[in-house]
Amino acid sequence: MSITITVKLFAQYRDGLFKVKEMTFPKGSTAIYVIDEIGIDHSKLPIGVLMVNGVHVEEDFVLENGNVFTIFPKVGGG
Amino acid sequence: MADKIYRVDMSNLSFKIEDVPDEWMGLGGRGLTSTIIAAEVDPECHPLGPNNKMVFAPGLLSGTSAANSGRNSLGLKSPLTGGIKESNVGGTIAGVMAKLGVKALIIEGIPKDDSTFYHIHVSQNKVEIVACPELVGKNNYAVLDAMEEKYNKKVAVMTIGLPGEQKMLISNISVRDPKGKLRSHGRGGTGAVMGSKKIKCITVDAAKFNESGASIVDPEKFKAASKIFTKALQDNPISGEGLPAFGTNVLVNIINEAGGLPSHNFRSGFSENAEEICGETMAENIKERGGNTTHGCHQGCVIQCSQTYNDKEGNYLTSGFEYEMIWAFGANFGIKDLDQIAKIDALMDDLGVDAIETGVTIGLAVDAGLIEFGDGKRAFEILEKDVAGGTPLGRIIGSGAGNLGKLYGLVRVPVVKNQSIPAYEPRAIKGQGITYVTTPMGADHTAGYAVATNILNSGGHVDPLSKEGQVELSRNLQIASAAVDSTGMCIFVAFPALDEPECLPALIDMINARFGISLGVDDVMNLGKNILKTEHEFNLKAGLTSADDRVPEFMKYEALPPHNAIWDFTNEEIDEFWNF
Numbered sequence: 001m002s003i004t005i006t007v008k009l010f011a012q013y014r015d016g017l018f019k020v021k022e023m024t025f026p027k028g029s030t031a032i033y034v035i036d037e038i039g040i041d042h043s044k045l046p047i048g049v050l051m052v053n054g055v056h057v058e059e060d061f062v063l064e065n066g067n068v069f070t071i072f073p074k075v076g077g078g
Numbered sequence: 079m080a081d082k083i084y085r086v087d088m089s090n091l092s093f094k095i096e097d098v099p100d101e102w103m104g105l106g107g108r109g110l111t112s113t114i115i116a117a118e119v120d121p122e123c124h125p126l127g128p129n130n131k132m133v134f135a136p137g138l139l140s141g142t143s144a145a146n147s148g149r150n151s152l153g154l155k156s157p158l159t160g161g162i163k164e165s166n167v168g169g170t171i172a173g174v175m176a177k178l179g180v181k182a183l184i185i186e187g188i189p190k191d192d193s194t195f196y197h198i199h200v201s202q203n204k205v206e207i208v209a210c211p212e213l214v215g216k217n218n219y220a221v222l223d224a225m226e227e228k229y230n231k232k233v234a235v236m237t238i239g240l241p242g243e244q245k246m247l248i249s250n251i252s253v254r255d256p257k258g259k260l261r262s263h264g265r266g267g268t269g270a271v272m273g274s275k276k277i278k279c280i281t282v283d284a285a286k287f288n289e290s291g292a293s294i295v296d297p298e299k300f301k302a303a304s305k306i307f308t309k310a311l312q313d314n315p316i317s318g319e320g321l322p323a324f325g326t327n328v329l330v331n332i333i334n335e336a337g338g339l340p341s342h343n344f345r346s347g348f349s350e351n352a353e354e355i356c357g358e359t360m361a362e363n364i365k366e367r368g369g370n371t372t373h374g375c376h377q378g379c380v381i382q383c384s385q386t387y388n389d390k391e392g393n394y395l396t397s398g399f400e401y402e403m404i405w406a407f408g409a410n411f412g413i414k415d416l417d418q419i420a421k422i423d424a425l426m427d428d429l430g431v432d433a434i435e436t437g438v439t440i441g442l443a444v445d446a447g448l449i450e451f452g453d454g455k456r457a458f459e460i461l462e463k464d465v466a467g468g469t470p471l472g473r474i475i476g477s478g479a480g481n482l483g484k485l486y487g488l489v490r491v492p493v494v495k496n497q498s499i500p501a502y503e504p505r506a507i508k509g510q511g512i513t514y515v516t517t518p519m520g521a522d523h524t525a526g527y528a529v530a531t532n533i534l535n536s537g538g539h540v541d542p543l544s545k546e547g548q549v550e551l552s553r554n555l556q557i558a559s560a561a562v563d564s565t566g567m568c569i570f571v572a573f574p575a576l577d578e579p580e581c582l583p584a585l586i587d588m589i590n591a592r593f594g595i596s597l598g599v600d601d602v603m604n605l606g607k608n609i610l611k612t613e614h615e616f617n618l619k620a621g622l623t624s625a626d627d628r629v630p631e632f633m634k635y636e637a638l639p640p641h642n643a644i645w646d647f648t649n650e651e652i653d654e655f656w657n658f
């Protein structure tokens with residue numbers, strides 16, 4: 001069984017990767033699993049904010065089919 | 079040499095240099111400006127009349143080698159909100175004033191002969207006040223050119239453009255930055271107050287000041303603390319990496335994804351335009367076109383969130399191209415072309431009008447039927463011809479969103495205390511909403527930046543869509559911000575201060591070393607509390623009440639997409655803010 005989700009990347013995480021992509025993962029995949037699968041190097045640039053359908057989630061959040069998953073490094077402004 | 083108070087009386091064009099009273103000794107920046115306004119200005123005075131005053135004060139650490147310490151505060155009674163205002167700015171002014179030993183510059187009165195405008199020049203132990211008919215009718219860059227020619231390239235300049243001369247409520251006081259570009263003492267119609275005093279520009283002489291900087295009691299201790307502080311700024315991922323790479327405009331996407339980016343005059347929290355106007359696109363353009371992603375708005379900034387932005391041909395368009403500006407004209411008013419927003423930004427710098435107040439007013443003008451959604455060409459024209467020229471249409475736009483809404487019978491008018499709500503939707507970012515309604519400044523995002531914890535996961539996380547914990551969050555941030563605004567530090571030191579444990583103690587150690595005192599974290603927080611209470615009390619005496627600490631009513635019954643969020647705080651919950 002698998003799920004298809006929309007993954008959106010922002011700021012430095014786009015470098016060498018993509019802006020937005022439909023992707024398929026095994027059912028039960030967590031946020032951090034997907035991040036590592038995509039190949040985001042978060043040891044250098046720490047993860048800032050994760051959202052699913054516009055709501056903040058933690059790294060162990062279990063994704064579901066049809067989710068929009070957005071991944072940001074630490075960003076700020078004002 | 080001890081710092082002094084420089085006092086200018088415009089009613090007889092005279093000046094005095096005074097000793098600093100004991101009770102003002104430990105204050106700087108916002109702490110000092112708000113204290114002086116509360117002590118010397120009748121809260122019931124007309125903000126554009128003879129009894130309002132302007133107080134300029136560098137921060138406690140301005141003029142020293144401390145990183146990011148070059149911010150200057152301006153205090154006055156605001157003609158937009160009817161309450162107290164503190165507005166702070168980068169540029170060269172704070173450093174120059176501090177090195178000259180000017181603890182505060184207080185300007186009072188209105189000239190008897192109001193047929194012309196005046197130029198105030200401050201130098202060591204002297205203030206010259208001279209009529210400057212040759213500058214009347216000029217906008218900011220022409221004034222900068224004239225002052226650089228008259229003095230030198232280092233002279234600090236504060237000036238108003240045509241909208242300020244005409245006492246428009248969207249007008250700012252513009253301040254020269256180290257590269258000869260402009261920053262603003264923004265929000266609340268500061269330019270109108272300077273215009274009412276018939277002051278076209280203020281210059282502060284940088285030729286003969288103490289080159290080694292402001293005096294420091296314990297230089298060794300200062301150096302050690304300064305090193306730790308600078309390192310915290312550089313090591314923090316936001317101030318060290320994110321802000322220099324993308325500027326503040328990196329926020330467009332994250333606020334949009336969270337459903338909190340006000341769009342179509344606050345009808346939605348999500349904009350379809352985000353990708354076209356976001357920080358990532360801006361950084362790409364800058365790279366391709368040979369601009370610069372890093373630029374400091376004052377000397378000694380190690381974060382450098384500002385930038386220079388060129389057009390497709392590589393010609394300079396603007397600098398200091400901020401998130402709030404791009405949000406207002408991009409998402410809220412609907413311009414899809416970043417270059418067009420940049421042109422408007424440059425024009426607005428030259429005119430000296432506030433990005434947020436002007437942008438929100440133009441967005442609301444769509445509802446008033448005065449302009450089409452996204453018509454940047456027409457927006458440019460209205461600003462250049464009508465606002466600068468003072469036509470009736472220009473005066474309507476120049477009066478700000480609250481007044482435009484009243485004139486056209488509009489209900490969806492995004493203001494608190496008559497001041498436009500900035501780029502974060504209160505319904506979807508509720509902690510920020512609490513800041514908008516409770517801060518004595520009117521809707522002001524910098525007063526207590528709850529976005530940090532609601533959205534950016536700085537200082538932990540508080541769910542932006544729930545009421546839980548927001549009042550406490552906003553209160554803590556407002557207290558800390560009031561204190562930070564007194565140091566001369568740029569607001570972005572808040573990010574390392576929230577997340578790097580060594581940052582705040584190092585900042586306090588620098589203050590202690592400079593003045594030979596021994597403040598602790600509690601003392602600094604008490605300073606912040608006192609400032610807020612002083613400001614709140616001024617507003618109450620000015621006639622504002624808790625009924626002014628509210629969002630516009632439509633936010634209580636119009637659900638905001640995509641989260642269908644409404645403003646659901648009770649009055650009691652909001653008023654709880656002041657229990658400290």
Ligand code: SF4
Pocket residue numbers: 146168373374375376379380381382383384568569570
């Ligand atoms: S970080 Fe930005 S706002 Fe702060 S001092 Fe530097 S350039 Fe100015």
